[in-house]
Amino acid sequence: MAQYKIPVLPGDGIGPEIITEGKKVIDAAGEKFGFDVDWIEYPQGADHYLETGELISEDTLKELSAYDAIYLGSIGDDRIAPGVLEKGILLAARFYFDQYINLRPIKLLEGVWCPLKDKTPADIDFTVVRENTEDFYIGIGGRAKTGASKDLLEVSRTLYSAKFGLDIETDSEEIAYQIGMISKEGTQRVIDYSFDLAEKSDKHVSSVDKANVLSDIYGFWREEFNTIAAKHPDVKTDLNYVDAITMWFVKNPEWFDIVVTPNMFGDIITDLGAMVQGGLGLAPGGNINPNGTSMFEPIHGSAPKYKGLNKVNPIATIWAGSMLIEQLGEKEAADAIVSAIEKNILEAKVQTYDMGGSSTTSDVGSDIARILLEM
Amino acid sequence: MAQYKIPVLPGDGIGPEIITEGKKVIDAAGEKFGFDVDWIEYPQGADHYLETGELISEDTLKELSAYDAIYLGSIGDDRIAPGVLEKGILLAARFYFDQYINLRPIKLLEGVWCPLKDKTPADIDFTVVRENTEDFYIGIGGRAKTGASKDLLEVSRTLYSAKFGLDIETDSEEIAYQIGMISKEGTQRVIDYSFDLAEKSDKHVSSVDKANVLSDIYGFWREEFNTIAAKHPDVKTDLNYVDAITMWFVKNPEWFDIVVTPNMFGDIITDLGAMVQGGLGLAPGGNINPNGTSMFEPIHGSAPKYKGLNKVNPIATIWAGSMLIEQLGEKEAADAIVSAIEKNILEAKVQTYDMGGSSTTSDVGSDIARILLEM
Numbered sequence: 001m002a003q004y005k006i007p008v009l010p011g012d013g014i015g016p017e018i019i020t021e022g023k024k025v026i027d028a029a030g031e032k033f034g035f036d037v038d039w040i041e042y043p044q045g046a047d048h049y050l051e052t053g054e055l056i057s058e059d060t061l062k063e064l065s066a067y068d069a070i071y072l073g074s075i076g077d078d079r080i081a082p083g084v085l086e087k088g089i090l091l092a093a094r095f096y097f098d099q100y101i102n103l104r105p106i107k108l109l110e111g112v113w114c115p116l117k118d119k120t121p122a123d124i125d126f127t128v129v130r131e132n133t134e135d136f137y138i139g140i141g142g143r144a145k146t147g148a149s150k151d152l153l154e155v156s157r158t159l160y161s162a163k164f165g166l167d168i169e170t171d172s173e174e175i176a177y178q179i180g181m182i183s184k185e186g187t188q189r190v191i192d193y194s195f196d197l198a199e200k201s202d203k204h205v206s207s208v209d210k211a212n213v214l215s216d217i218y219g220f221w222r223e224e225f226n227t228i229a230a231k232h233p234d235v236k237t238d239l240n241y242v243d244a245i246t247m248w249f250v251k252n253p254e255w256f257d258i259v260v261t262p263n264m265f266g267d268i269i270t271d272l273g274a275m276v277q278g279g280l281g282l283a284p285g286g287n288i289n290p291n292g293t294s295m296f297e298p299i300h301g302s303a304p305k306y307k308g309l310n311k312v313n314p315i316a317t318i319w320a321g322s323m324l325i326e327q328l329g330e331k332e333a334a335d336a337i338v339s340a341i342e343k344n345i346l347e348a349k350v351q352t353y354d355m356g357g358s359s360t361t362s363d364v365g366s367d368i369a370r371i372l373l374e375m
Numbered sequence: 376m377a378q379y380k381i382p383v384l385p386g387d388g389i390g391p392e393i394i395t396e397g398k399k400v401i402d403a404a405g406e407k408f409g410f411d412v413d414w415i416e417y418p419q420g421a422d423h424y425l426e427t428g429e430l431i432s433e434d435t436l437k438e439l440s441a442y443d444a445i446y447l448g449s450i451g452d453d454r455i456a457p458g459v460l461e462k463g464i465l466l467a468a469r470f471y472f473d474q475y476i477n478l479r480p481i482k483l484l485e486g487v488w489c490p491l492k493d494k495t496p497a498d499i500d501f502t503v504v505r506e507n508t509e510d511f512y513i514g515i516g517g518r519a520k521t522g523a524s525k526d527l528l529e530v531s532r533t534l535y536s537a538k539f540g541l542d543i544e545t546d547s548e549e550i551a552y553q554i555g556m557i558s559k560e561g562t563q564r565v566i567d568y569s570f571d572l573a574e575k576s577d578k579h580v581s582s583v584d585k586a587n588v589l590s591d592i593y594g595f596w597r598e599e600f601n602t603i604a605a606k607h608p609d610v611k612t613d614l615n616y617v618d619a620i621t622m623w624f625v626k627n628p629e630w631f632d633i634v635v636t637p638n639m640f641g642d643i644i645t646d647l648g649a650m651v652q653g654g655l656g657l658a659p660g661g662n663i664n665p666n667g668t669s670m671f672e673p674i675h676g677s678a679p680k681y682k683g684l685n686k687v688n689p690i691a692t693i694w695a696g697s698m699l700i701e702q703l704g705e706k707e708a709a710d711a712i713v714s715a716i717e718k719n720i721l722e723a724k725v726q727t728y729d730m731g732g733s734s735t736t737s738d739v740g741s742d743i744a745r746i747l748l749e750m
């Protein structure tokens with residue numbers, strides 16, 4: 001019998017509740033498909049931070065790097081300033097493990113309520129490949145007063161002046177700035193990955209950028225995309241501005257197969273994608289390093305106001321669990337989990353409030369585990 | 376009889392066709408409400424650039440600054456690299472005239488097909504106030520090789536190392552970067568404007584940022600928002616991450632009254648908003664400097680493949696024309712144009728293909744002008 005050790009970070013808010021259900025279903029899958037999981041719990045999150053001052057230490061990260069896949073609940077707490085936990089734990093892990101792929105399936109399951117008219121599960125079934133270690137997520141920025149600020153403003157105004165022969169005055173006293181960066185290596189590897197996926201599916205990759213305005217960073221992205229596209233003549237491609245793609249996700253989701261996107265735009269369009277597939281309660285994601293330690297999580301946040309109520313939908317987390325065990329090589333078990341989720345939804349008897357039901361988080365987890373064992 | 380001089384830049388692609396209809400309807404409004412318009416045509420756009428090498432000269436901009444409002448068609452052409460015309464004409468004008476408000480009504484008109492289930496015109500009626508002169512639109516960025524690139528990467532990695540005790544290696548050889556900047560003055564004036572609007576409507580302002588990741592730039596935005604909010608205790612406010620707001624636009628558009636947003640996020644969410652209100656063919660926008668020269672345009676692009684076909688929907692442009700004459704003080708005429716648009720849509724007899732009809736661009740313009748005169 002295969003044995004897996006899987007580290008779990010339940011995290012904050014509803015994290016522990018949904019992770020409990022995720023483990024329940026993976027354990028059931030193990031029972032059915034003949035593997036056994038040893039869950040190793042980690043306390044990182046808001047409480048741990050408030051008690052110890054530690055976000056996630058290098059020792060912990062080193063320890064975690066011995067594993068192929070981490071199971072993450074959700075990170076974020078109202079008692080702590082925005083970004084501290086998210087950057088200190090979630091992004092720190094994505095960066096440390098160099099999880100350069102954030103894989104987000106956008107799939108409307110049969111029986112799920114879709115907010116769009118005239119769209120069916122056949123129409124909404126694509127994958128977003130989000131770059132996950134660069135772009136505006138690198139955390140470089142700052143503030144400046146008078147002198148320095150004038151300098152940066154000056155650069156900007158001068159640049160416009162030089163380009164367009166304009167002369168613009170400003171007397172702003174304070175500014176804040178942020179720097180985004182993408183590397184050739186970082187851009188190529190995620191685009192390569194998206195073409196590899198496309199080769200196995202409908203052979204269509206859509207790229208997202210804003211090369212007409214953020215031309216320095218995304219002009220570079222577009223060039224790399226075009227270079228790689230030229231090596232895959234059998235794959236259909238298109239270039240999309242990020243503003244326009246939000247429209248197409250709503251109007252023509254059936255157009256898409258594989259969508260590859262820089263980090264920040266990926267963050268935005270996958271939340272929209274989650275809504276299109278029926279809501280955040282249903283959307284899983286994987287932070288993947290194909291040769292290292294990956295990390296699987298629901299794409300929703302920690303929803304502090306639902307904490308401890310046993311109320312929220314565990315399906316996103318259970319689905320992320322399926323992606324996790326697929327990564328470990330348990331493809332058959334992974335598929336069975338998704339089938340069990342689909343059956344639970346189609347039966348429409350044991351569902352949480354967001355899907356129109358009144359069952360608890362744990363009822364839904366138990367029902368999916370039961371279906372899986374009976375399949 | 377009031378006399379207005381209005382400069383017009385029809386621009387590229389379908390620009391000339393839709394602007395013709397916009398002028399037709401404003402002229403009809405003038406006939407009915409007793410004003411006369413002297414249209415002053417400007418040739419800037421792709422052809423002019425290819426012939427003369429000029430995008431828009433400082434002389435032209437100076438000349439235009441004598442007027443209160445410019446009427447713009449659309450800018451963009453496939454023969455020219457992405458960004459050249461957009462930055463060289465459209466953004467140059469927004470910056471030069473310091474049009475710091477980009478006002479985008481998101482309103483589902485009665486009789487318009489909405490892609491969302493269960494949403495009616497009562498649900499979709501809000502205004503996005505987009506900052507229009509700063510943020511990642513300032514055009515600062517570049518590329519760097521080895522030495523320099525390593526430096527910037529080093530800064531990034533060091534920053535993460537310092538913050539999280541991590542040690543990450545990279546050997547990327549080339550990078551591209553982009554810098555965004557917002558100023559205190561620039562942030563305050565757009566947020567002030569949004570609160571002024573809210574005071575006149577449902578007294579609710581929603582702010583958009585990504586302070587949990589782009590904390591330097593948007594933490595600053597959030598602080599300024601909170602400071603101004605504290606001065607308006609009668610106005611309800613909320614803080615939204617940009618990823619989440621794309622979900623709420625789809626799920627709960629009725630929640631929103633005034634949405635204030637940094638430039639780049641505003642670009643993204645107003646395209647989504649346009650789709651929610653029935654499509655780009657219906658979405659107008661105003662680039663406003665309350666004390667200077669404003670500029671009104673449809674928010675859609677130049678749609679080169681429809682150029683000269685007399686096929687696309689002129690309503691966004693006509694609606695932008697209504698915003699333009701409202702800015703000139705012709706409120707009654709402006710309202711009448713919107714009523715005429717609504718009547719044209721409700722009658723559902725003269726409509727372009729995107730609305731399920733088979734009428735031409737000029738048929739629709741003529742029909743709206745006719746309705747206006749008969750009202």
Ligand SMILES: CC(C)[C@H](C(=O)O)[C@@H](O)C(=O)O
Nearest residue numbers: 086087090267299587588618
């Ligand atoms: C919590 C936050 C830092 C994170 C992100 O921006 O990546 C989240 O929105 C996501 O999409 O996983």
Ligand SMILES: CC(C)[C@H](C(=O)O)[C@@H](O)C(=O)O
Nearest residue numbers: 212213243461462465642674
């Ligand atoms: C054409 C482009 C430069 C422009 C922008 O990004 O602002 C457009 O998308 C818009 O929203 O007006």
